[in-house]
Amino acid sequence: MKRARVSYKGNVYGAIVEDDQLLLESGQTVHESEVTWLPPLEAGTIFALGLNFADHASELAFNAPKEPLVFLKGPNTLIGHNGETPRPTDVTHMHYECELAVVIGRQGRNIGKDEAYDYVAGYTIANDYAFRDYLENYYRPNFRVKNRDNCTPIGPWIIDKDNVPDPMNLALRTYVNGTLEQEGSTKDMIFSVPYLIEYLSSFMTLNEGDIILTGTPKGPTKVNVGDEVVTEIEGIGRLANMIIQEQHAPIS
Amino acid sequence: MKKAKVQLSGIPQAKEMAIDPAKGTLSDGAGALRLDFPLTGNVYGTAMNYKGNLDEFGLSLHEAPYKKPPEAPVLYMKPRNTFTGPETAIAIPDGETEVEIGAALAIVFGRTASKVIEKNALDYVSGYTIVNDISLPHESIHRPAIKEKAQDGFCAAGPWIVNADEVVNPDDLGIRIYINGALRQEHSTSELVRPVGKLIADVTSFMTLYKGDTLLVGLPPGAPRVQSGDEVRIQIDEIGALTNHFVSERSFVKEGNR
Numbered sequence: 377m378k379r380a381r382v383s384y385k386g387n388v389y390g391a392i393v394e395d396d397q398l399l400l401e402s403g404q405t406v407h408e409s410e411v412t413w414l415p416p417l418e419a420g421t422i423f424a425l426g427l428n429f430a431d432h433a434s435e436l437a438f439n440a441p442k443e444p445l446v447f448l449k450g451p452n453t454l455i456g457h458n459g460e461t462p463r464p465t466d467v468t469h470m471h472y473e474c475e476l477a478v479v480i481g482r483q484g485r486n487i488g489k490d491e492a493y494d495y496v497a498g499y500t501i502a503n504d505y506a507f508r509d510y511l512e513n514y515y516r517p518n519f520r521v522k523n524r525d526n527c528t529p530i531g532p533w534i535i536d537k538d539n540v541p542d543p544m545n546l547a548l549r550t551y552v553n554g555t556l557e558q559e560g561s562t563k564d565m566i567f568s569v570p571y572l573i574e575y576l577s578s579f580m581t582l583n584e585g586d587i588i589l590t591g592t593p594k595g596p597t598k599v600n601v602g603d604e605v606v607t608e609i610e611g612i613g614r615l616a617n618m619i620i621q622e623q624h625a626p627i628s
Numbered sequence: 629m630k631k632a633k634v635q636l637s638g639i640p641q642a643k644e645m646a647i648d649p650a651k652g653t654l655s656d657g658a659g660a661l662r663l664d665f666p667l668t669g670n671v672y673g674t675a676m677n678y679k680g681n682l683d684e685f686g687l688s689l690h691e692a693p694y695k696k697p698p699e700a701p702v703l704y705m706k707p708r709n710t711f712t713g714p715e716t717a718i719a720i721p722d723g724e725t726e727v728e729i730g731a732a733l734a735i736v737f738g739r740t741a742s743k744v745i746e747k748n749a750l751d752y753v754s755g756y757t758i759v760n761d762i763s764l765p766h767e768s769i770h771r772p773a774i775k776e777k778a779q780d781g782f783c784a785a786g787p788w789i790v791n792a793d794e795v796v797n798p799d800d801l802g803i804r805i806y807i808n809g810a811l812r813q814e815h816s817t818s819e820l821v822r823p824v825g826k827l828i829a830d831v832t833s834f835m836t837l838y839k840g841d842t843l844l845v846g847l848p849p850g851a852p853r854v855q856s857g858d859e860v861r862i863q864i865d866e867i868g869a870l871t872n873h874f875v876s877e878r879s880f881v882k883e884g885n886r
Contacts, residue, residue, distance in 0.1 A: 445771060448707060448778070450670050451670065452837075452838070453835075485780075510834075512699060513695055514676065514698045518700065518703070519701075519834070523703070523834075525835060525836050580710075581709040582709075
């Protein structure tokens with residue numbers, strides 16, 4: 377089952393998606409063209425992985441890490457399917473990053489690898505944009521690179537765990553204006569989904585609604601204002617995003 | 629007496645009450661009541677925002693892996709599993725003997741703040757509280773310190789949120805850490821690299837802080853370390869004092885939390 381969160385005629389609803397129809401919690405059935413897609417859940421803690429694919433690490437001239445390189449993101453970063461992501465005027469290196477996002481389904485601490493999937497509710501797609509011009513070597517990747525408003529498209533929906541037989545063997549693809557630009561597979565992750573759940577829960581409690589963005593493979597390239605970026609994961613769906621120019625006039 | 633937002637234990641709605649920051653007492657004879665974690669939103673921390681932090685790193689800021697001193701504010705998050713209220717027991721994880729105490733003035737936002745300009749920044753603040761930002765000791769700040777800073781219970785906050793208009797100058801508040809009653813660290817927010825208004829402007833230039841979110845202004849240099857059995861009190865002028873005690877994880881689990 378695919379579960380979404382949408383806004384429709386002035387209110388917000390949970391919805392179940394079947395083809396191009398959405399069954400809203402209110403009981404109404406509406407066509408996808410009638411809704412605005414929101415991030416598919418109100419996220420708890422958002423974890424993200426850096427350098428979790430060997431090919432991407434070597435592309436950035438890093439050795440593969442020995443321990444997961446984890447960072448946290450605020451909910452200000454999330455934006456739903458078909459949303460717009462602002463590109464600051466002073467950057468050159470705005471990169472998309474197609475990532476499998478794992479949604480935690482129940483609270484756990486000291487979860488073993490063998491039981492890790494028992495704690496997963498489902499999966500979605502994230503595009504964890506990076507603005508490499510802003511990289512600094514303090515708590516890197518630093519917040520100015522990775523915690524910007526609306527710079528982590530996520531969705532369109534969460535697909536139930538049971539509908540994804542092997543999350544560690546899914547093709548990841550990114551298209552820019554319809555051209556395939558990035559391609560990889562979750563089987564090439566350095567630290568697998570069960571490993572990450574065991575690792576994180578060894579020192580902190582994971583809670584229902586937490587999300588783990590599991591890192592991106594080789595191939596991020598620069599994108600520009602006006603580009604349509606589609607990140608796609610086999611068996612989950614496709615997440616579209618449009619790049620717009622950032623407005624910087626203070627409102628105060 | 630000052631007005632503060634108080635989260636009484638067992639009462640979901642925060643109350644505005646009169647408090648005495650120096651004595652640590654509440655009006656209305658409610659002094660004996662337990663208080664809960666007073667924050668409702670995301671908690672972001674700022675590293676390297678005391679001049680003494682830069683001094684501690686010294687010339688190494690110009691060497692690998694840092695290469696040059698920080699330009700943008702150095703930020704991190706304290707996720708929700710770390711939250712704990714005043715007077716609670718905080719577990720020192722198995723395998724660790726001590727933790728570091730970070731005494732932070734915490735800015736609580738009353739309005740959504742995005743691309744705020746410095747001279748208007750304080751208009752977005754609803755109040756101030758105290759956070760004990762706990763870490764496993766770590767020398768390198770090259771990579772995000774999740775394991776070091778995001779363990780369960782590593783963000784104690786309280787005792788209350790003093791209304792912004794009751795704090796004369798957030799950039800001139802004394803901050804003291806007492807361990808088992810003895811003064812162990814003393815600093816002032818007058819030592820900040822980015823004072824409160826400038827910090828808010830620079831952070832919100834690239835990320836929104838929502839109503840209810842909290843931003844820690846920084847952790848003074850020379851953070852003291854504590855062990856199981858220690859009691860820690862962080863006192864900030866005009867706000868009050870936040871007390872917690874530290875126990876070993878094993879005893880914490882065995883005895884429970886109440």
